[in-house]
Amino acid sequence: xxxxxxxRVLLAEGPAVILVEPQLGENIGMVARAMANFGLSELRLxxxxxxxxxxxxxxxxxxxxxxxxxxxxxxxxxxxxADLNFVYATTARERYGYKPVRAPVVAAQTLRAKFTAGEGTxxxxxxxxxxxxxxxxxxxxxxxxxxxxxxxxxxxxxxxVLLMSYEWMKSGLKDLTDVAFQPLEQSPATKEQxxxxxxxxxxxxxxxxxxxxxxKKPKMIDNLRAVLTRRAFTEQEISILRGVFATFDRYSRxxxxxxxxxxxxxxxxGADDGADGE
Amino acid sequence: xxxxxxxRVLLAEGPAVILVEPQLGENIGMVARAMANFGLSELRLxxxxxxxxxxxxxxxxxxxxxxxxxxxxxxxxxxxxADLNFVYATTARERYGYKPVRAPVVAAQTLRAKFTAGEGTxxxxxxxxxxxxxxxxxxxxxxxxxxxxxxxxxxxxxxxVLLMSYEWMKSGLKDLTDVAFQPLEQSPATKEQxxxxxxxxxxxxxxxxxxxxxxKKPKMIDNLRAVLTRRAFTEQEISILRGVFATFDRYSRxxxxxxxxxxxxxxxxGADDGADGE
Numbered sequence: 001x002x003x004x005x006x007x008r009v010l011l012a013e014g015p016a017v018i019l020v021e022p023q024l025g026e027n028i029g030m031v032a033r034a035m036a037n038f039g040l041s042e043l044r045l046x047x048x049x050x051x052x053x054x055x056x057x058x059x060x061x062x063x064x065x066x067x068x069x070x071x072x073x074x075x076x077x078x079x080x081x082a083d084l085n086f087v088y089a090t091t092a093r094e095r096y097g098y099k100p101v102r103a104p105v106v107a108a109q110t111l112r113a114k115f116t117a118g119e120g121t122x123x124x125x126x127x128x129x130x131x132x133x134x135x136x137x138x139x140x141x142x143x144x145x146x147x148x149x150x151x152x153x154x155x156x157x158x159x160x161v162l163l164m165s166y167e168w169m170k171s172g173l174k175d176l177t178d179v180a181f182q183p184l185e186q187s188p189a190t191k192e193q194x195x196x197x198x199x200x201x202x203x204x205x206x207x208x209x210x211x212x213x214x215x216k217k218p219k220m221i222d223n224l225r226a227v228l229t230r231r232a233f234t235e236q237e238i239s240i241l242r243g244v245f246a247t248f249d250r251y252s253r254x255x256x257x258x259x260x261x262x263x264x265x266x267x268x269x270g271a272d273d274g275a276d277g278e
Numbered sequence: 279x280x281x282x283x284x285x286r287v288l289l290a291e292g293p294a295v296i297l298v299e300p301q302l303g304e305n306i307g308m309v310a311r312a313m314a315n316f317g318l319s320e321l322r323l324x325x326x327x328x329x330x331x332x333x334x335x336x337x338x339x340x341x342x343x344x345x346x347x348x349x350x351x352x353x354x355x356x357x358x359x360a361d362l363n364f365v366y367a368t369t370a371r372e373r374y375g376y377k378p379v380r381a382p383v384v385a386a387q388t389l390r391a392k393f394t395a396g397e398g399t400x401x402x403x404x405x406x407x408x409x410x411x412x413x414x415x416x417x418x419x420x421x422x423x424x425x426x427x428x429x430x431x432x433x434x435x436x437x438x439v440l441l442m443s444y445e446w447m448k449s450g451l452k453d454l455t456d457v458a459f460q461p462l463e464q465s466p467a468t469k470e471q472x473x474x475x476x477x478x479x480x481x482x483x484x485x486x487x488x489x490x491x492x493x494k495k496p497k498m499i500d501n502l503r504a505v506l507t508r509r510a511f512t513e514q515e516i517s518i519l520r521g522v523f524a525t526f527d528r529y530s531r532x533x534x535x536x537x538x539x540x541x542x543x544x545x546x547x548g549a550d551d552g553a554d555g556e
Contacts, residue, residue, distance in 0.1 A: 008428035008429040008431075009427075009428045010427065010428075010429035010430065011427045011429070011430075033434075034437065036427060036430040037426050037427055037430055037431070037432075037433055038426060038427060039427045062432070062434075063430075064430065094458070095459075096462060097461060097462060098462055098464055098512070098514065098515075099461055100461060101457045101459060101460060101461055102455075102457065103454060103455050103456060103457050105448075105455065106454075106455050143461075145457055145458055145459065146444075147316075147444075147447050147448060147451060147456065147457075147458065148315050148316060148447070149287075149289045149314060149315055149317045149447070150286035150287045150289070150458070151286040151287055151288035151289075152288065152289075152314040152315055152342065153286075153315070154340070155315055156340075158437075159315070159436075159437075162437050162440060162441070163440070163441075163444055166424075166425075166441055166444075169425050169426070169427070170383075170425060173425060176381060176383045176384075177380075177381045177383065177384050178381060178425065179379045179380065179381050179423050179425070180372070180423055180425065180426070180428070181372035181373075181379060181423065182379060183375060183378060183379055183421075184374060184375060184376055186376055234376070236376065237376075
């Protein structure tokens with residue numbers, strides 16, 4: 001479920017999203033949610049068909065109340081962008097004009113640079129059914145369009161806002177490969193640890209007659225070591241594997257771990273090798 | 279409106295999208311539409327709550343019928359991914375495990391490379407309310423997570439699919455700055471064309487007594503030329519500007535273009551300077 005969490009940063013800045021004559025409150029709400037997901041907060045509506053405020057919008061916003069509460073309504077697009085310095089128009093259709101056409105990645109970087117420099121910025125989105133008029137596009141500085149499937153190009157309004165909001169968020173990342181959380185810390189195993197595993201497994205297999213015929217033993221060992229080397233195991237993984245092999249080595253189905261006769265055949269080596277795994 | 283257009287390429291390839299226990303048909307339909315928007319086509323459902331086929335899904339898919347018609351249903355996640363080689367799990371929450379965590383950009387590039395090499399690839403998406411279980415995540419090779427607003431992190435399922443589909447599409451572009459259409463061709467103006475505009479405007483202004491007092495004329499010309507130079511006009515723009523100034527020069531409110539007394543005061547220069555503009 002969506003929701004605010006007081007311990008986490010609520011990003012709420014960036015370009016204004018301007019919806020021109022949106023029809024359905026649900027769509028406005030989904031736009032607000034998409035904006036909130038990626039840190040945008042300023043929503044402006046030009047002449048929304050069903051009026052404002054809208055309970056349907058608030059409900060669809062899934063608790064993006066800070067966006068809904070701050071939404072402002074204007075009668076004309078000109079009024080809605082009067083205080084801004086730089087505005088993009090989004091469009092899926094080819095427009096025959098001289099205005100520069102940008103990819104979302106480029107548009108987001110441009111918006112980030114201008115926003116950081118203190119300019120008022122905005123992104124225009126058209127009506128659900130037929131987008132922006134040419135006259136409305138003419139009020140923008142540049143056009144942004146999405147790299148869509150040529151034969152299936154129509155994005156709904158909340159999806160278009162989502163993609164621009166997402167690119168806005170990405171434009172603020174130092175590194176596009178950044179992720180919000182990391183796997184548990186692991187150290188690559190040393191060769192000594194790996195060789196210890198080889199020895200352990202090979203001895204246990206040898207004791208069970210695995211290497212037959214004797215002449216094939218060198219090749220079989222090569223193959224086994226290739227399997228155990230290929231993944232570049234971490235220390236933790238080596239430990240888990242030792243635990244697994246130790247379990248096979250020490251216990252049987254008849255005398256499992258914890259049973260009276262279990263573990264009698266082996267010494268101290270590997271006794272705490274993490275047989276509980278993971 | 280969404281729709282297929284027989285003259286345009288319908289992209290329909292790439293990783294399978296696997297929805298685990300989706301609840302609402304509408305969401306499945308919106309997922310199908312998002313996939314189609316960005317060229318994906320293979321949808322697999324694990325145990326959909328309301329069964330399959332679903333009229334609600336078809337309706338919400340907004341004519342992404344090729345995705346809906348090809349959707350396959352499985353009883354378990356294991357069956358759903360049995361034929362694949364490499365699978366991502368999407369998750370918003372931190373998972374405590376050793377699996378690599380990737381940003382969407384990286385995940386899409388990895389999927390593109392594996393898909394191109396002929397591997398079967400897929401992306402897992404969890405239930406609407408609580409995503410994937412740890413056991414389900416464990417079946418994937420790697421994790422992908424989105425760079426969201428920390429205090430407003432919950433994406434709905436169709437939005438998550440949209441973003442991964444969008445990154446998939448982008449991973450196939452030669453250049454991320456590519457756009458599907460370009461502005462009308464324009465050539466930068468030559469300096470000669472620009473100087474021609476200077477001369478024309480300065481003469482017309484001088485004839486009207488614009489440069490007063492006389493001592494300020496050099497500075498006023500400097501300023502005027504700075505304004506006309508700054509934008510690095512194209513040939514077309516120079517032509518439009520000449521048309522504008524020629525109109526001011528030749529016609530008055532009293533004797534507009536086309537009236538009996540109009541245009542008498544000037545010679546041939548600029549007579550076809552594009553006074554009709556744009």
